[in-house]
Amino acid sequence: MIIPSGFRRLILSEKIDETICCPHCNSTYGARIEVSRMHFHVFWIPTLAYRKRLRIYCIECQKKIKLKTLRDSQQIPILNLRSKARGPWWQFTGSFILLGLTAIILVFMNLGETATAVELSYEDPNVGDRLIYKVSEGKYSSYLVEGIESDTLKLRRNLISSDKKYYINDLLEGEKLDSIIVKLSLKDLKQLREEGIFYASRP
Numbered sequence: 171m172i173i174p175s176g177f178r179r180l181i182l183s184e185k186i187d188e189t190i191c192c193p194h195c196n197s198t199y200g201a202r203i204e205v206s207r208m209h210f211h212v213f214w215i216p217t218l219a220y221r222k223r224l225r226i227y228c229i230e231c232q233k234k235i236k237l238k239t240l241r242d243s244q245q246i247p248i249l250n251l252r253s254k255a256r257g258p259w260w261q262f263t264g265s266f267i268l269l270g271l272t273a274i275i276l277v278f279m280n281l282g283e284t285a286t287a288v289e290l291s292y293e294d295p296n297v298g299d300r301l302i303y304k305v306s307e308g309k310y311s312s313y314l315v316e317g318i319e320s321d322t323l324k325l326r327r328n329l330i331s332s333d334k335k336y337y338i339n340d341l342l343e344g345e346k347l348d349s350i351i352v353k354l355s356l357k358d359l360k361q362l363r364e365e366g367i368f369y370a371s372r373p
């Protein structure tokens with residue numbers, strides 16, 4: 171697939187200086203001064219802009235005139251024209267779009283983790299499930315469901331904690347299990363869940 175892309179030059183500012191005499195053809199019609207900025211476009215969307223460029227050329231023969239060959243009194247207004255010329259923000263449109271898309275993707279990635287955390291059914295827990303619980307305000311840890319006996323879960327506490335409840339992978343990557351096995355009935359689990367102390371996770 172060919173992606174339509176390329177460069178485009180945008181004139182930011184221009185004027186004619188009639189006092190400039192062309193060194194190539196000696197024309198006295200003056201010179202055109204042009205400040206421009208080039209941008210790169212992808213799918214016709216301007217994405218990256220380059221530095222401003224100054225161009226001085228003879229109106230008559232179109233040849234380039236060097237800034238340094240001009241008198242100081244002619245150079246100063248030209249340099250001012252260049253520094254005052256502002257490139258429009260839209261020359262970066264593509265960059266803004268890319269930033270926006272990246273932000274949206276990041277938000278959806280986090281939503282994905284949220285969805286995993288609420289998937290687990292408390293009526294049907296499995297060995298290997300993790301129960302996320304609130305240790306204290308803004309601090310979360312997990313329990314591993316190590317065994318199930320009728321309506322009682324055998325749990326082992328993770329000694330690692332995280333400050334984000336949905337970042338289950340942070341907890342599981344560094345998971346360090348306590349040697350003590352805790353028993354918890356499904357009824358109590360339901361209660362703790364309603365109180366907002368337990369969340370569920372199925373890795």
Ligand SMILES: [Zn+2]
Binds near residue numbers: 192194230231233
């Ligand atoms: Zn000329």
